[in-house]
Amino acid sequence: MKKRLKAFSRTTIALLTAALVCSPFTKAYADDTVDSLEKQTNGLQNQLDSLNQDLTSLSAEITDLASKIEDTDASVQKAELDLAAAKLDEQLQYNAMKKRIKYMYETGNTSLLQIIFSSESMGDFLNKAEFVKNITEYDRNMLDELQKVHELVAKKDSDLKAEQASLAEMKTNLDQQEQELNDKISSTSGELQASSEALAKAKEAQAAAAAALKKKQEEEAAEQQRQAEAAQTAANNTSSSSGNTDSGSSGGNTTITVPDTPAETTDLVLFAAILQCEAGGYNYDGILAVATVIMNRVESPLYPNTISGVVYQSGQFAPTWDGSLSRVLQSGPVSLCYQVAQEALGGARLASVSGCYQFRSASTGMSGINVGGNVFF
Numbered sequence: 001m002k003k004r005l006k007a008f009s010r011t012t013i014a015l016l017t018a019a020l021v022c023s024p025f026t027k028a029y030a031d032d033t034v035d036s037l038e039k040q041t042n043g044l045q046n047q048l049d050s051l052n053q054d055l056t057s058l059s060a061e062i063t064d065l066a067s068k069i070e071d072t073d074a075s076v077q078k079a080e081l082d083l084a085a086a087k088l089d090e091q092l093q094y095n096a097m098k099k100r101i102k103y104m105y106e107t108g109n110t111s112l113l114q115i116i117f118s119s120e121s122m123g124d125f126l127n128k129a130e131f132v133k134n135i136t137e138y139d140r141n142m143l144d145e146l147q148k149v150h151e152l153v154a155k156k157d158s159d160l161k162a163e164q165a166s167l168a169e170m171k172t173n174l175d176q177q178e179q180e181l182n183d184k185i186s187s188t189s190g191e192l193q194a195s196s197e198a199l200a201k202a203k204e205a206q207a208a209a210a211a212a213l214k215k216k217q218e219e220e221a222a223e224q225q226r227q228a229e230a231a232q233t234a235a236n237n238t239s240s241s242s243g244n245t246d247s248g249s250s251g252g253n254t255t256i257t258v259p260d261t262p263a264e265t266t267d268l269v270l271f272a273a274i275l276q277c278e279a280g281g282y283n284y285d286g287i288l289a290v291a292t293v294i295m296n297r298v299e300s301p302l303y304p305n306t307i308s309g310v311v312y313q314s315g316q317f318a319p320t321w322d323g324s325l326s327r328v329l330q331s332g333p334v335s336l337c338y339q340v341a342q343e344a345l346g347g348a349r350l351a352s353v354s355g356c357y358q359f360r361s362a363s364t365g366m367s368g369i370n371v372g373g374n375v376f377f
Contacts, residue, residue: 037199044192051188055181062174069167076164079157086150094146220312267307271341272333274311277319278359279372281334286372289353291344293376296357303357352376 271294279287297303297310304310312320319325333341340348353359353369356376360366368377 033205034199034202037195037202041192041195041199044188044195048185048188048192051181051185055178055185058174058178058181062171062178065167065171065174069164069171072160072164072167076157076160079153079160083150083153083157086146086153089146089149268338268341268345269329269333270311271307271345272337273325273328274317274319275341276328276333276337277324278317279337279374281337283372284336284340285350286374287337287340288344288348288350289371289374289376290359291340292349292353293356293359295344295349296354300357 271291274294275287275290279290281287294307294310298305298307304313311317311325317325319328350371353371353376356369359368359374359376362370362373362375364375366375366377368375370376
């Protein structure tokens with residue numbers, strides 16, 4: 001996982017760097033990348049915190065179990081000692097009985113009879129007979145008692161050993177869980193470190209993207225200003241030259257004096273120039289169709305609300321970046337494009353494309369309304 005995060009980091013930085021040069025959406029892409037990495041990093045941190053809490057609880061459980069095992073081991077040792085003592089007592093008592101029985105067997109019953117018949121009186125006789133009986137019952141009872149103690153101690157020893165084995169098994173399982181948790185913590189820590197490093201690099205790329213976007217916007221603004229000034233100069237030159245030309249001349253490519261209009265003069269020139277670049281300077285309907293699309297955009301909340309804003313919107317009109325618009329502005333648009341631009345600013349629209357906001361060259365094969373070599377949709 002850590003290797004994948006590092007690879008992701010390198011790929012992210014490379015993509016962001018490339019996007020600085022060629023993409024108008026660099027800043028948004030960088031922001032999305034940073035947001036994604038921040039969520040990932042926060043998630044890993046929460047996961048690591050949870051694992052550490054689990055490890056703390058498990059360690060406490062292991063400590064408690066170790067204490068129980070220690071107590072059980074001590075009990076087992078004591079039980080083993082008690083069992084050994086019980087076995088010894090039983091054996092000693094058994095040996096004593098065996099010796100007495102052997103002695104009685106070897107000497108017969110004469111010794112006991114002598115004890116009984118040596119009595120001096122009936123009371124003495126009964127006392128001695130009771131004595132002999134008590135000796136025999138004592139041996140039997142003592143042996144039975146010792147056997148019971150032996151059995152109890154042996155059972156206790158067996159139970160304690162079973163408990164000892166159970167606790168040992170539990171300890172083994174808990175140790176295994178602890179090892180697994182430690183492995184997860186180690187892995188998650190590595191992933192968190194890799195994610196944090198990727199996030200730091202992504203933030204660097206984000207800052208670079210923001211700086212590049214700002215620089216690009218400043219350059220575009222400067223270029224728009226330069227083109228506007230060039231257009232104004234061209235318009236002034238056109239106005240000066242038209243003083244010696246009949247405004248009703250039939251020359252198809254001559255420029256005309258621009259009449260008063262509510263729009264800025266620079267917008268009118270820019271409007272006429274982009275119409276000429278996109279529709280040519282000879283087909284009235286084709287030029288008005290392009291003008292209708294541009295005005296639809298100006299009036300739509302989805303697009304900039306000025307002629308220059310629509311024309312220079314990033315990635316929309318190829319003449320703004322391939323140099324053709326600059327050339328037309330420098331030479332001045334043809335009169336028909338001026339005428340259509342002014343009429344469009346005054347409200348004229350081509351009905352067949354009044355609902356269109358896009359157009360492409362008919363050579364692209366796009367489907368739509370074909371007017372003047374362009375397809376509108």
